Amino acid sequence: MSGPLRVAGRLWPVPVIVALWELLTRYLEILSFPPPSQIAASAYTMWLTGPAERLWLTEAALENIPASVGRLLAGWVLAGIVGITLGVALGRSPLLFRLIDPLVQFARAIPPPMLLALFLALFAIGPRMQINFIAFGIVWPILINACEGARHVDRQHLDTASVFGLTGRERLFRIILPSAMPKIFAGLRVSLSLALILMVLSELIGSTDGIGYQLLDAQRSYDFPGVWATIVVLGVLGYALNSAFLAAERRVLSWHRSAKQTT
Amino acid sequence: MLEITNLSHTYGSGPTAHNALGGINLKVAQGELVCVVGPSGCGKSTLLRSIAGLIRPSGGQVTLNGTRVERTPDNLAVVFQDYSRSLFPWMSVADNVSLPLRRKGLDKPRRKQAALEALEEVGLQGASAKYPWQLSGGMQQRVSIARALAYRPALLLMDEPFGSVDAQTREDLEDLTLRVRGLHNMTIVLITHDIDESVYVGDRVVVLSKSPAGIVGDLRVHLPGPRDQITTREHPDFVHLRAEVGRLVRGMRSPSTSTP
Amino acid sequence: MLEITNLSHTYGSGPTAHNALGGINLKVAQGELVCVVGPSGCGKSTLLRSIAGLIRPSGGQVTLNGTRVERTPDNLAVVFQDYSRSLFPWMSVADNVSLPLRRKGLDKPRRKQAALEALEEVGLQGASAKYPWQLSGGMQQRVSIARALAYRPALLLMDEPFGSVDAQTREDLEDLTLRVRGLHNMTIVLITHDIDESVYVGDRVVVLSKSPAGIVGDLRVHLPGPRDQITTREHPDFVHLRAEVGRLVRGMRSPSTSTP
Amino acid sequence: DTTSANAGGLEKASIKMGALPIPDSAALYIARDKGFFKAEGLTVEIEPVPGGAQAQQSLMGGTLDATQTNYVSTFLAVSKGQKMKIISDLYQAAPNSFNLMVPKDSGIKTPADLKGKKIAVNSKQNIGTLAVTTVLKTHGLTEKDVEFVEFPFPQMGAQLASKTVDAAWMTEPALTAAQKTIGAQKLADTMVDSTADFPIAGVAVTEKFATDNPKTVAAFQRAIAKAQQIAATDRKAVEEILPTYTQIDAATAAVITLGSFPTSLDETRLQRVADLMLEQGYLTSAIDAKTILPGNLG
């Protein structure tokens, strides 16, 4: 099968589900659940009625989507750096683990909406606060997975490393990190989707642009097709980010896939 | 060089505790090659792990060049019994072999060079770019031997290193070990189940008893060197010694057992 | 019973492809014990995996009792070369052994009973409640042999099953295999590196060449039964056959090579 | 309970209603605590809701039978097709009850200085933005000249202090608190001229509820009317009830500026909201206030 055909083959459930959804919403007629056709129309006017020289993107699209995605990625990268570093440190140092783990468990159970106040106090409103807020909200899956991955390295691998006198650095970068990588990637992937959620949350208070801001606007004006259009944009964005992530993962973890393949 | 005093080890505690080593005393001189034989499950690997500082023995101590082994000593290499799990699946075969060489301060091309040479010596010249899980069992075992030999350690511990290769390759590897040992004056402790092998490669053969392991025999092998697969194995001393070791392993204590 | 026709297998594709099997033809009769020997990395395990239906060979076919092997056939047991990874770490040794017996429709106490008996036969009566990772390498290997024997399969495939145990235990296990085979009329394909062993346990010894593997010798062993570790190994035919097999493995094709 | 309901001929004797913990809903609690609902054969359970929008959704979903609502979002929702009816009026602006506040040493002296500034409101597309825009208009500015950002009332003081926003549209008790803690100053009263005595909040039910339960609605209205009467005339009663359902303590309750509590549901007053919303572009077409009142009210 050729590339586009294969993609089409993979995507066949999408039209089926959309069609069912259309039928169901038309039948139920709940105001807050408009049919997909109406959502599409609304999405079109919201994002795609701009001038041709800007690829038909509207001002709203150009203003909100890149701003949101930028903050999201910045927050995700920040969370990745902090989460992997701290997670591996906690995973390899029992003392550090005992000291910090309760705090980690504590912090990750606090609902982010409750923490907005703290972040507003620490950073004032703006991208800095939003990025930090996103990072704080999504760092946990990365941290916990990195910690688990680093804790549970095959003893035989570590014995081999210490027998050959590998330095701490080498142990970290050549043994611990690679063998924790599959778990870290699982964490990164969960976090990437969480980042979208936190991004929306961070834009619900005091923001002046972003997808969440637009969602709020639509909610406030009781524009349900608009609300759904933003939700759809979030879904599409999430799908795109996830696909990009999987492509990267396939490269980095190719050994893992092949080594664990049953023939 | 290596001195083991009254070494004992018990796994676990309470009713399920298992006493694996029951007071081992052993001295290995610099440059010596000591073979350890003994029944399956007696405690050979446990002894080796204690020497390597990988487990903290419950009693007694291991001293290396006068200092007590508390953590893994420097300049040591081990070929593990479970070789397949001791290779890193995310690295190519060549990388697996060259990784420890960083400790020797070699630069990248030199490391690469040394790894390729070692792989060639174990007959794996073609496999350097492959990953460990693309190799057969015997090839994986040879990679882990190549890794240990390329490292040129002062002390080399080998746990049934030639168990998964064919007879021909086994003999080649035995000779390779003897050659490398001679060139670099390594001290080697080698665990094996093959009694002929223990007599062929060893300067001494230490026989362990059923668990808890204790030393039931320590035979010095006085065979004329350099050893050779055909002539050495035909030497009357060889035949005599292997019968002797065989009897010891089977638990028939012979009158001629001697500690040198 | 088992018929292998023109079997070939290539791992991977493109420039890194590796041709492991190059057209193997072999027939094994019901109740026969065929030993396979060959140099390390030649493709023995690959052959065994093809028979077990664990890999889909690139060419040729394997037929078992007249039906082509597409997926794992029924009533089959395998002792893998990498035994430590084929035991389940979350189950006790006894559970590991009794697990396959569910397929035989035995109830729990009967399964337990059979597992304990099999463990006793391989000398592990005391270890049934332990976990695999609490055992030594040789003990793990014996657990996986016990698992296969307890299952009483019609076809038993063993990949270097006695490589990690001491000489005495090895002989016991060889005899155990012969005994169980006789009692239950199993067909066995056994891969080994020990040429003596191949002649001692085998009805036939098949010698494979360097990769891609092809059959370079197929010798019928006509030794008087029942075999015995001492007398059989002293039998002149035994001595002759092992020399023959040794020559074949080393690649010196002897004039007397015969296909029965 | 059921018997008394049947005795009174009520279609539905127990009502779940949503209310925000702010002074607007005082009469609901007065009616409950003084037994006015009981007297009508009604059992009313009051649930706190986080905001008008969520409350309206809960109304549609059926979690709530009735809810406190503000008029601006009600008209907005109705314009989008939501079928709701207002059954009682609750709260109406009074002078200085909704003020535009600036920090102590702000350079902003009049609303005209707000050009290009950030103004905090509790919710966009709501009374706050409507009222502030009206003030801006009288000072020659439009909605486009400023930027509205959403903050909850209790956080506005801190946002003013940290200069994250330049002005904030506040109501009690946050308003008094901001004056006390950070010395915030009043820039303008937003309830003057066209927004003077502006209707703020009422009680809404779904259209279906109103048509299915006319007697219940009437009973509810009678109870509320009595309570509104008390709230309108007896500030002490309001001061007493506030600490029971809000975080406003007695001392604060005594000093804050309260709006007024209208005693009748008046169509013409509500029409002012719709008209102003149309004028400011919140609505695209005119809505007759009559359509959101239950039919039997006429």
Add this chain to the structure above:
Amino acid sequence: MTRRNPLDSRLLCGALGVAGLFCVLEVAGRAGLIDPLAFPLASTVLGRAVALVTDGEFLSDVVSTLGAWATGLLLTVAIAVPAGLLLGSLPRVESALRPIVEFLRPIPSIALIPLALAVFSDRFDMKVTLVVYAATWPILINTMYGLKDVDPLAKETLRSFGFGKPAVLWRVSLPSTAPFIATGVRLASAIALIVAISAELLGGGTDGIGSYVLESAGGVDATQYVIAAAIWAGVIGVVTNGLFVLAERRLFRWHTARTEVV
């Protein structure tokens, strides 16, 4: 060697860590690094949090939130683990459903609250549904990653004994994935708590920690209440996580014994 190092105690170390953070926050507050108007002093908040314990209303709110949390989490496990096993072991199904899954996953449950309000007439159902929706993903993803990590030789062993796909899944893939799934459940547990409280906070209602916060919201010192309640959410998180870890230690000794840091 036999004398116990005080730093070996999990409890003591945990307390030290918490005390450390408390001091940092308190000092930051007193030194004016954090605006005390926007974020009250750590000691103030702690006092408020402690006071909440004696508040019967708050306690019943906690119980109610935990009810939704537990129901939601149980349902999630019952849905996500089988779904993960299914997707992880049937590549065709996985590739067919992946677009849908990847589309749904990033949709914020919080954005769905207003919509959920319009559908559910029962708040508890609404909360549980949102909890299930949000908590499913980490378990699903971890299950799928765990399946990819199963030793192929272990699977082949069972296959060679003639066990079919379902048996291999049940007896090899599931147990060896279990530690991975457990991590997922631990992640999901916190998310479930977060969503339950957020749903109360943004959806209203009479019971639950979120509603408690809501009731205290209009006040001048609302932030104090919010943060005090947040502290309790955190404490619940620590306790439930501790219980999960204990359970994991008991269940997966085979996993830790071979791998854990000694």
